[in-house]
Amino acid sequence: MNAPHDPSSVGAATAQNATFNEPLRLRGGAELPSFEIAYETYGRLNEARTNAVLVCHALNASHHVAGYYEEDRKNIGWWDNLVGPGKPLDTDRFFVVGSNYIGSCFGSTGPASINPATGKPWGADFPVVTVEDWVEAQARLADRLGIERFAAVIGGSLGAMQALQWSLSYPARVRHSIVIAAAAKLTPQNIAFNEVARQAIMTDPDFHGGHYYDKGVVPTRGLRIARMIGHITYLSGEAMTEKFGRLLRRGAPGFDFDIDFEVESYLRYQGDKFSTYFDANTYLRITKALDYFDPAADYGGDLTKALARASAAFLVVSFKSDWRFPPARSRDIVRALLDNRRIVSYLELDAPGGHDAFLLEDARYHGALRSYFANVDL
């Protein structure tokens, strides 16, 4: 039986792969001799090729931005509430591209891919990739798709770092940069969370120094803990209280170490789920990409100088309850853009969802994005 057709869904999506045989030199010094990028597109590129929007994903998402897969209808794109016909990022008007970053475990070349030099999975030998490298790879995808200039590049969290980096690496190729729940660099506290997650993975006996693929095991314990830590920091304290309170799973304290509180059950569930689909080597690399991102580093820490290259118009959005990427970090970006006299609007929304608010539907948030996109000329 077919589900009733939802007119605001892009419908069945098809993941595609693009292969690039020109080597990609990485910021860390290594080189990928060739690579693949998994991507999806929604809507149609207009004749003048002026309506393309690149959606950059964050830590655990993929190129599956909107719609569902015919063979797996429950697998809905991660930003389906934003992208579709008549939605804020309207696929009747825009040609939307979702691209999976290299180093991922969802289709683009990553640690689980075969290393052409050895004929075996890269594993621990897969290089550390950075936000700059992702933008380089995405630029080649844009070339392949015939997109000279994006109407907009948009992303939240790690995706926002890519949207910002696009405006610096290829200023002439981005008209609007939409930077949500972002930071121009992580604070030591933020790096610390990433390091705990990495340590959880690397000290798992099943990690085998990153070469676990041929051992037939997965460092699930490490991944579970890494995900639990992540989840705690993506939610606000207020949202957790709202969601779980101090509800006891068994009605009364067990005076043992089984699940007592609802929040424990939630974290265990999220950790278990994550460890079945996410790759540990990928997790290590993306947290490093987050840690290394700091466009101001080459300018003596001066973000104003770093952003002088950008020529796009910017929309910066932050959420007050987000303590992992708090509004102060977004204001740093806005201040640097203002110093450079760039076109910028900044929204600081009082939404309760914490860092994850960028994925949630909020009338003000989506209303602003809808209006903003409506004013993007084609």
Add this chain to the structure above:
Amino acid sequence: MRADLETIVHWVPRGARVLDLGCGDGSLLRSLWREREAPGYGVEIEDEAVLACVANDVNVLQVDLESGLSLFADGSFDCVILSETLQTIHRTELLLREMLRVGREGIVSFPNFGHWSSRLQIALGRMPVSDTLPYEWYETPNVHHCTITDFEYLCRRIGIRIRERLVLHANKPVTLLPNLLGSLAVYRCTAN
């Protein structure tokens, strides 16, 4: 258009870089762009107004004026506008200083609490309600009312030089007894 806004549009030099504090839905910034080719940014805290600015294609920054203008570098604007917002600010002195730190010139407008109708209503024992003060005391966003004389006294005290003044009532200029007959005052000022 509100009478003080017409004056403000007229006072802003062509092509000036403008910052509008408490910009509402951004209509003043739109007029400034249309009529004076003056590019600018608005600062606004209310969600609804911020969304209206985005819809109106006006650059808007959602930050709280009470914490000063730390987003903006010294002298980064030709003109900073505070139109009918002064009376809603808690830290008045700080904001006036900040205005003239980030802008070469400030334009301030506010409802004159010294207008005879306010004085009369108070004399009769009620808080004033009028066209320029349209709120009941229990619902007003205003926290610091002042008269023309009060404002000019504060400017003198903190070293703000008044360059030009226009007092209005019912959209018409008032020259006779302005603190008694004017309901709205517009000032153009610079640092001393």
